[in-house]
Amino acid sequence: xxxxxxxxxxxxxxxxxxxxxxxxxxxxxxxxxxxxxxxxxxxxxxxxxxxxxxxxxxxxxxxxxxxxxxxxxxxxxxxxxxxxxxxxxxxxxxxxxxxxxxxxxxxxxxxxxxxxxxxxxxxxxxxxxxxxxxxxxxxxxxxxxxxxxxxxxxxxxxxxxxxxxxxxxxxxxxxxxxxxxxxxxxxxxxxxxxxxxxxxxxxxxxxxxxxxxxxxxxxxxxxxxxxxxxxxxxxxxxxxxxxxxxxxxxxxxxxxxxxxxxxxxxxxxxxxxxxxxxxxxxxxxxxxxxxxxxxxxxxxxxxxxxxxxxxxxxxxxxxxxxxxxxxxxxxxxxxxxxxxxxxxxxxxxxxxxxxxxxxxxxxxxxxxxxxxxxxxxxxxxxxxxxxxxxxxxxxxxxxxxxxxxxxxxxxxxxxxxxxxxxxxxxxxxxxxxxxxxxxxxxxxxxxxxxxxxxxxxxxxxxxxxxxxxxxxxxxxxxxxxxxxxxxxxxxxxxxxxx
Amino acid sequence: xxxxxxxxxxxxxxxxxxxxxxxxxxxxxxxxxxxxxxxxxxxxxxxxxxxxxxxxxxxxxxxxxxxxxxxxxxxxxxxxxxxxxxxxxxxxxxxxxxxxxxxxxxxxxxxxxxxxxxxxxxxxxxxxxxxxxxxxxxxxxxxxxxxxxxxxxxxxxxxxxxxxxxxxxxxxxxxxxxxxxxxxxxxxxxxxxxxxxxxxxxxxxxxxxxxxxxxxxxxxxxxxxxxxxxxxxxxxxxxxxxxxxxxxxxxxxxxxxxxxxxxxxxxxxxxxxxxxxxxxxxxxxxxxxxxxxxxxxxxxxxxxxxxxxxxxxxxxxxxxxxxxxxxxxxxxxxxxxxxxxxxxxxxxxxxxxxxxxxxxxxxxxxxxxxxxxxxxxxxxxxxxxxxxxxxxxxxxxxxxxxxxxxxxxxxxxxxxxxxxxxxxxxxxxxxxxxxxxxxxxxxxxxxxxxxxxxxxxxxxxxxxxxxxxxxxxxxxxxxxxxxxxxxxxxxxxxxxxx
Numbered sequence: 001x002x003x004x005x006x007x008x009x010x011x012x013x014x015x016x017x018x019x020x021x022x023x024x025x026x027x028x029x030x031x032x033x034x035x036x037x038x039x040x041x042x043x044x045x046x047x048x049x050x051x052x053x054x055x056x057x058x059x060x061x062x063x064x065x066x067x068x069x070x071x072x073x074x075x076x077x078x079x080x081x082x083x084x085x086x087x088x089x090x091x092x093x094x095x096x097x098x099x100x101x102x103x104x105x106x107x108x109x110x111x112x113x114x115x116x117x118x119x120x121x122x123x124x125x126x127x128x129x130x131x132x133x134x135x136x137x138x139x140x141x142x143x144x145x146x147x148x149x150x151x152x153x154x155x156x157x158x159x160x161x162x163x164x165x166x167x168x169x170x171x172x173x174x175x176x177x178x179x180x181x182x183x184x185x186x187x188x189x190x191x192x193x194x195x196x197x198x199x200x201x202x203x204x205x206x207x208x209x210x211x212x213x214x215x216x217x218x219x220x221x222x223x224x225x226x227x228x229x230x231x232x233x234x235x236x237x238x239x240x241x242x243x244x245x246x247x248x249x250x251x252x253x254x255x256x257x258x259x260x261x262x263x264x265x266x267x268x269x270x271x272x273x274x275x276x277x278x279x280x281x282x283x284x285x286x287x288x289x290x291x292x293x294x295x296x297x298x299x300x301x302x303x304x305x306x307x308x309x310x311x312x313x314x315x316x317x318x319x320x321x322x323x324x325x326x327x328x329x330x331x332x333x334x335x336x337x338x339x340x341x342x343x344x345x346x347x348x349x350x351x352x353x354x355x356x357x358x359x360x361x362x363x364x365x366x367x368x369x370x371x372x373x374x375x376x377x378x379x380x381x382x383x384x385x386x387x388x389x390x391x392x393x394x395x396x397x398x399x400x401x402x403x404x405x406x407x408x409x410x411x412x413x414x415x416x417x418x419x420x421x422x423x424x425x426x427x428x429x430x431x432x433x434x435x436x437x438x439x440x441x442x443x444x445x446x447x448x449x450x451x452x453x454x455x456x457x458x459x460x461x462x463x464x465x466x467x468x469x470x471x472x473x474x475x476x477x478x479x480x481x482x483x484x485x486x487x488x489x490x491x492x493x494x495x496x497x498x
Numbered sequence: 499x500x501x502x503x504x505x506x507x508x509x510x511x512x513x514x515x516x517x518x519x520x521x522x523x524x525x526x527x528x529x530x531x532x533x534x535x536x537x538x539x540x541x542x543x544x545x546x547x548x549x550x551x552x553x554x555x556x557x558x559x560x561x562x563x564x565x566x567x568x569x570x571x572x573x574x575x576x577x578x579x580x581x582x583x584x585x586x587x588x589x590x591x592x593x594x595x596x597x598x599x600x601x602x603x604x605x606x607x608x609x610x611x612x613x614x615x616x617x618x619x620x621x622x623x624x625x626x627x628x629x630x631x632x633x634x635x636x637x638x639x640x641x642x643x644x645x646x647x648x649x650x651x652x653x654x655x656x657x658x659x660x661x662x663x664x665x666x667x668x669x670x671x672x673x674x675x676x677x678x679x680x681x682x683x684x685x686x687x688x689x690x691x692x693x694x695x696x697x698x699x700x701x702x703x704x705x706x707x708x709x710x711x712x713x714x715x716x717x718x719x720x721x722x723x724x725x726x727x728x729x730x731x732x733x734x735x736x737x738x739x740x741x742x743x744x745x746x747x748x749x750x751x752x753x754x755x756x757x758x759x760x761x762x763x764x765x766x767x768x769x770x771x772x773x774x775x776x777x778x779x780x781x782x783x784x785x786x787x788x789x790x791x792x793x794x795x796x797x798x799x800x801x802x803x804x805x806x807x808x809x810x811x812x813x814x815x816x817x818x819x820x821x822x823x824x825x826x827x828x829x830x831x832x833x834x835x836x837x838x839x840x841x842x843x844x845x846x847x848x849x850x851x852x853x854x855x856x857x858x859x860x861x862x863x864x865x866x867x868x869x870x871x872x873x874x875x876x877x878x879x880x881x882x883x884x885x886x887x888x889x890x891x892x893x894x895x896x897x898x899x900x901x902x903x904x905x906x907x908x909x910x911x912x913x914x915x916x917x918x919x920x921x922x923x924x925x926x927x928x929x930x931x932x933x934x935x936x937x938x939x940x941x942x943x944x945x946x947x948x949x950x951x952x953x954x955x956x957x958x959x960x961x962x963x964x965x966x967x968x969x970x971x972x973x974x975x976x977x978x979x980x981x982x983x984x985x986x987x988x989x990x991x992x993x994x995x996x
Binding site: 013016017019020023024027031032033034035036038039040042043045046047050223224225226227228240241242243280281 | 511514515517518521522525529530531532533534536537538540541543544545548721722723724725726738739740741778779
């Protein structure tokens with residue numbers, strides 16, 4: 001047990017360093033003066049290098065091997081902790097230091113160029129830097145793959161979503177690919193056959209929006225003594241253990257976007273705040289990958305808060321807060337607004353029915369790029385062809401096409417599929433929750449999340465990384481990840497099928 | 499030069515870690531949710547331990563010795579950098595790791611208990627923990643003293659103000675001790691002989707105070723692209739290089755306190771923002787100790803902004819901003835308010851004439867405590883006797899006596915004298931500045947700090963730690979640190995002597 005205990009001290013230090021970096025990242029997005037950017041980059045780089053040195057030290061590998069030899073003395077949590085320590089060690093030590101530095105530098109550079117290229121809708125400006133980032137991410141994938149016994153794409157994917165594999169994703173996405181175009185068509189025809197929902201009359205004072213956001217995030221269960229709500233250009237959930245910080249952005253012409261954004265990030269935050277304190281700063285005590293993380297945000301936002309039940313609670317809250325009057329403020333109209341389906345060029349603005357099309361496209365493109373089957377110069381054409389095939393949209397310029405997302409320029413390949421895998425997991429978990437706790441929907445109708453939160457705490461949050469993702473889903477829902485409940489949910493909500 | 503260059507990389511890392519900790523400290527005082535306190539303490543402790551490990555590694559000492567052997571190749575800045583590296587190394591490596599841990603833990607504990615003891619004005623509650631903190635600080639002083647060739651108090655003092663010694667302080671303070679009681683009496687008699695200044699009529703809306711604070715700090719020269727102004731319970735200047743964060747606290751019944759506080763912290767910030775970018779994160783690139791740091795805040799607040807010239811600029815600014823009217827808003831009355839002298843129990847509320855008495859007292863007490871000549875249990879009596887002798891005040895309870903400051907409970911012995919040494923240096927520097935740049939006072943009268951800032955940048959800020967404190971003062975003012983200009987300033991401002 002000596003080796004295992006030495007490792008836990010080492011990982012506790014890594015956890016504290018990660019928390020420090022989390023607050024510094026948050027500050028950069030919310031409050032940092034512009035002139036501090038270089039200094040902050042240096043602080044974060046030093047923290048990252050120090051953490052990498054601690055993690056990849058040869059003693060870490062030796063200790064993991066020794067602890068593995070003593071594993072019969074470990075209880076299930078300790079065993080899972082050792083499993084996750086090994087995973088972290090393999091990911092970090094697989095990549096030679098010069099490749100870490102080169103890929104980090106290239107991603108940082110193409111991420112910076114991307115901002116300018118997107119503003120000018122000029123893919124040619126980004127292409128050389130993106131090609132270099134891709135080249136290095138392929139090398140990272142190959143190096144990690146060799147250490148983990150995976151192909152390059154699976155190795156990159158494993159960095160965001162431990163245990164997730166293309167062999168799992170492909171059949172799930174094939175289901176969607178076959179049924180999605182027909183579903184979108186049917187939903188749009190149905191929505192076109194009735195009156196369009198009325199827009200809520202603006203303006204919506206920012207202070208009022210912020211007050212409603214705070215009230216709702218607390219209703220969902222956010223602990224304000226262990227977190228904050230602030231403003232940033234791109235909403236996110238970050239911070240540290242016991243200091244979970246979510247952000248949103250307010251638009252005085254549109255109250256729904258900030259509100260739904262707050263609820264989405266609250267779903268992420270609830271997961272972080274619900275992780276077991278006893279395993280704070282240990283690998284087993286962290287959230288279980290991006291599919292489950294996204295499942296928690298989408299469960300709160302899409303499954304719970306866009307339900308008719310919750311809209312019937314929310315409509316009078318909004319009407320009173322904004323001093324509204326008239327037919328736009330009914331629960332029916334609000335629900336119509338929150339479930340409107342409309343193909344859109346921009347992924348982050350997409351409704352939950354068309355959203356998976358954006359992911360199917362990006363998954364195809366990034367697996368091809370990592371495999372070496374798609375060159376960066378051919379990306380705009382392939383992207384535009386794909387969006388036309390999947391959503392019937394003709395991309396007018398690259399800003400609304402392959403330049404819209406920061407993921408690839410910043411070196412993130414293997415991240416996109418977790419959004420839609422998360423939507424599937426959200427539907428599956430929400431269904432299981434409602435079956436296990438029939439009071440959930442009646443609770444939502446009065447803004448009471450107690451039953452839902454209780455089920456999520458026990459079934460998902462408190463388990464942290466004890467179980468692999470599919471094992472957790474089996475334990476919580478009786479089945480591994482499937483597209484069935486998501487498809488069923490869409491048919492139910494958007495086509496009125498029971 | 500190889501050893502020297504290796505050292506600069508090592509200290510660059512330490513500088514970045516220090517900056518990261520600076521932002522985390524700032525966040526703790528301004529925004530952090532209460533439940534995050536333990537986690538934040540852990541993050542800061544880990545950063546501190548990592549920095550200590552890097553600094554005290556045996557290679558650091560070896561590299562310093564090697565670089566010392568090659569010192570003929572170093573230019574003056576590099577040579578001074580090596581001198582400061584050695585000072586940092588000696589301070590850090592002098593104290594055994596178990597004593598570092600024990601003293602840090604004891605100080606942390608007595609600092610916590612102090613909050614409660616002060617609130618209840620119960621010295622007995624603090625005494626055992628304070629005694630333990632004192633015992634360990636005496637051990638730290640002895641260990642550092644052995645490494646640095648100093649007595650214990652000088653060794654602790656050197657940690658806050660490199661190169662400062664009791665042998666320098668004692669004659670300076672003896673001058674003050676001899677003349678201060680008579681001066682205070684004369685000033686009070688003179689002020690009592692005329693009408694008291696009229697208080698500005700409250701309330702003062704917080705938003706207006708904040709807007710004036712922002713306007714004035716920018717007038718002084720604060721670069722808002724490399725810093726911020728926020729709110730905290732105890733005002734301070736912190737943050738990081740290129741990210742200097744000052745705080746204040748607003749009281750809608752009193753506009754002067756926040757305003758003068760902002761100007762005080764702006765003086766600190768101007769120093770930090772004026773340090774040479776080329777030496778960022780190197781020991782020679784940091785501010786030169788607490789005496790000079792305090793000189794910069796007091797120069798801006800006391801010398802410049804409480805001058806009649808600046809009051810003649812400020813009075814109409816305040817009158818317009820607060821919509822004031824009548825005789826309270828004249829420059830003469832404002833200057834009367836800002837230079838009112840009144841003995842007060844509380845150090846941080848003291849005017850610049852009586853302030854040194856608070857420091858003389860604390861200096862006597864803390865040198866006696868470190869020497870072992872004053873026991874913690876005898877502190878309240880000694881404190882109260884001293885305040886009666888120096889200011890003629892009878893302390894009604896320990897909250898307004900020896901419990902008022904956090905310094906000793908938090909383990910800071912050797913810090914107090916730098917406040918009054920800073921006041922002396924401020925007077926000396928301001929006089930030299932006005933002689934070198936005669937436009938300074940006419941500038942202040944129209945809110946233009948260009949000439950003053952230019953002189954400070956060149957004479958103090960840009961020199962960072964190139965020179966030892968007294969050498970810097972000689973270079974900037976022609977003389978080492980003296981009480982003469984401070985005494986002259988008090989006689990001039992408060993007794994009308996030319």
